Amino acid sequence: MSSPVASRFVGSAVHRKEDRRLLTGHGQYVADASAPRMVHAAFLRSDVAKARLNSVNIEAAKAAPGVVAVFLWSDFHEKFGEAWHAMLGQELVVPPPLAITDVRYVGDPIALVVATSRALAEDACGLIEVEYEPEQATVDYATAAADSNVVHAAWGLPSNVMVAVPFTPMSADLDETFGSVEHVVETTIVQNRYLCVPMETRGVLASWTPGLEELDLIVATQSVHETRNFFARYLGLDEGAVRVTARDVGGGFGQKMFVFREECAVVLATKLLGRPVKWIEDRLENLISAGHSRNELGHVRMAISADGVIEAITVDHVADVGAYTPCPAVMDPTLLPGPYRIPRLGFSTQMVWTNTMGKAAYRGPWMFETTAREMAIDVAARQIGMDPAELRRRNLLSLPELPFTSPGGKVFQEITPLETLEQALGMLGYDEFRKEQAAAREQGRWLGVGICVYVEPTSMEQSTLGTEGATIRIESSGKVVAFLSTTSHGQSIETTMAQIIADDLGVSYDDVTVVQADTQSTPYGPGTGGSRTAVIAGGAAHDAAVAVRDKVLGIAAHMMEAAPEDLEIAEGVVAVRGTPDRSLTIKEVATQAYTNAHTLPVEMAGGLEATIRFKPKRFPTWSNATHVCVVEIDPDTFIPRILRYIVSEDCGKMINPQVVEGQIFGGVVQGLGGVLYEDFRYDQDGNPQTTTFLDYLLPTTGEAPKIEIGHIESVSTTNPGGFKGMGEGGAIGAHAAVANAVGDALAHLGVNVTSTPLGPEQIFQLVQATKKERA
Amino acid sequence: MKPSQFQHHAPEQIDEVVGLLAEYGDDAKVLAGGQSLIPMMALRMAAYPHLVDIARVASLSTISASAGAVRVGAMVRQSRAERDASVAKVPLLAKAIPHIGHFQIRSRGTVGGSIAHADPASELPAVALALDARIEATGPGGVRHIDASEFFLSTWQTALDDGEILSAVEFPLWGANSGFAVEEIARRKGDFALIGALAGVTLDGARVARACITMIGVGSTPIRCHDAEAALIAGGADTDLDDIGRIAAAPLTPADDVHASAEYRQHVSPAIVRRALTAALKEARS
Known part of the structure; x- marks a missing residue:
């Protein structure tokens, strides 16, 4: 393949192709779609965390105005087949579409009402009489493993342990190290339960056409192709009989990566009714039943030498996966040492079931390794009396010493942990801040700084995730259409991929249209998630564009009686290098390729189209960043406020700096939200306590700090563009940075912050407890 | 999250409003902006078959x-x-x-x-x-x-x-030399206050001629802090406002909710009263 032309669009903040429709309210979401004879679905959900279903009486609901059908499990039984995702494997089955004999969390769907409007469907839900026989729910995941109340007792399971990995030393001399170092630091880090909360809730318009025997789905998903494959298996259809599209998706953050049981129920309903059924989840449903995240704890031990060298780190980790987990993605313990030169590692891990909503993936699903390590490092710094920036500085990897193989088996290269730390500290003026902090404390003000350094494994290889595809076609008009395997849900994919393609083809950015999220026109893709688009989809877009470019050059060379290697393309014109008056427009080449293809030499097939799948040279593509946060806590009210937020990041070459920074902004706000505002709570009986936005507090524009961003660019060699993924990093780094800032602000009072959330109530309790301890 | 069916009445005279309320009794509710009522109906915490919308009643x-x-x-x-x-x-x-x-x-x-x-x-x-x-x-x-x-x-x-x-x-209306302030603790701008204090003072030289202190988020109604007002009037403008805050907070019996405990609300009450009074006194002096 020939080398690409000089970059014109890659690297610049071109206007986003998505902006016109999204900013003017013309995005097309599931709620905007309709179909002839469409009816609306609502679920009756359990309001008990654990109970036998003695009876469910639907007679009144069936007779209610506008009701088309009321479905129970018995209506769906034996009407569907296999219910697994290729990425997660055949063992992890999507739970039954409706409860069978018992309910296992508040929100567990019991019945599906289909009516001529959503309001009437909700009216009818209110007429269903359920007789529950409540049982003791298991809610506290820290003690669930030993709890004799078993969440899945109805399946005959003996305990609440889904997965248990006993303590595994990854280094032979782990115990000796802990026995011989100057400092052993032990702490238990607890991260609270918070959620993806996409702006668009889940939703599907499912249309089964009898006679054609085809299923059409418009769905809020991160993966149209895996949704198609799932439902082909589920209904025993050929893949070609299932079409899945998602024109715009209002956020996913991992929640919409896999098919949910509710979507299964709606698909079965359209199949049984033979008419389109639409389900638009409301916010209450989304908060209680669309997949919960974080909610992990780890007992961390660190062995530290007298001069602050971290010699070993271990974790005993427990994660709550709820009752039915849509995606059991928890901490990757082998990533615990992170971007540090820590030579020894050990871990145990446990995933336990509880009578709560199940675990779903959320932007950096493995990220508890960062929270656990970075919060533990601050605990260690306080304990050994070393500045937390200095403790990190002494242990962080830097670019010149790479590649480095971690005790968890990770091979780090092309990352800049120490470099980003220094840049971020410089942006803050760290030493000056420490002076300002000391002066503030004299005046009774509580100021603190928190640091978080992490590596982000992007573009991973697991099962389906290793490749993406692209079909690029120059049409007979000379305009370009790119069919990509991605399912954008807010990543500006149309923009960034068009930038790459325009550069590689030598055409205008405005002449490239990107088509995605349609299973009948785009190449297979595993789904957009895992920070994979820039590297893998970008690689596919590049390779396909280069292949099409070569076809343009081949045909143009024939037309101009020149050698292809003497030609260049710029701004839509093919010219002989050094002889610009010998040129053709791409449109002229396209006319030849399509309209006069019969006049081409036999070895030239005509058309200007190529389909390519791309696989990076290595997995994963590492990126990294350092976050630094400054907070001030009001000593009267215990309200924390962020004064400064700094990110120094390295995502390699940036396709579009504005898109990169947008990803950082969004991720950081989610991460700080999980510390300062968001906290999904259950009471001891498993009743959710934060079921509206009145109680589940999202950070809004008013709470978002100004986020200052510094870039360090170490180019990746896993892909032709030199890109690295970075979509999840903001949410990974912000949690510990903010928690550590709160911890630092309270350190002089003797408070040791080890858990989140950290709202005014928690800060008040920490301060009071320390006062009592010291009294 | 859709309200159950209701009939929307849009009278233009207050007599009609009163007539509709008499006609439908407990089945009717006045709609006067709907910023609390409509969400409660959408969440099905409330259901009224008749909403009497008073937006068109010019008077x-x-x-x-x-x-x-x-x-x-x-x-x-x-x-x-x-x-x-x-x-x-x-x-x-x-x-x-x-x-x-x-x-x-x-x-x-x-x-x-x-x-x-x-x-x-x-x-x-x-x-x-x-x-x-x-x-x-x-x-x-x-x-x-x-x-x-x-x-x-x-x-x-x-x-x-x-x-x-x-x-x-x-x-x-209050007279000259008055000052007023609203102090709230809210998790986010625009949220219901975890706790708040509203204060007003009228100064007559160093004497506090009139005072009001009312707290929100600390009981089942807003609470007027009469003892604290009396203490401020007795003590004058230079009274230690932390003391006034403690007097205001002493009888309060706030409740727990997901955002803050009763203990927290109790603890921060004096400071909020002090802040509200400090601002009100500053305004009254200016």
């Missing part, structure tokens, strides 16, 4: 100032009151309104609707209580007035009789 949307008071019609939107020249003569009301939700909410929410809803964490019931406002109620028997001190019975419970509508609120 309920007037603001008038007399020598001693400003009368605000029930249907006056909070956003209008926020900018109204007459309302500006009631500084505590003007200062409280920006704390209500967000501007979109204030564009629909009304002064009377908020006071009749009587949420103990809301600002406007506390303003009415702090300023000794008079609530004007219109019912089948005509118009009567209820003192704010008698109006708020419990969470969402008022002294309005069945079939009565809150038609206006009269806010008395």
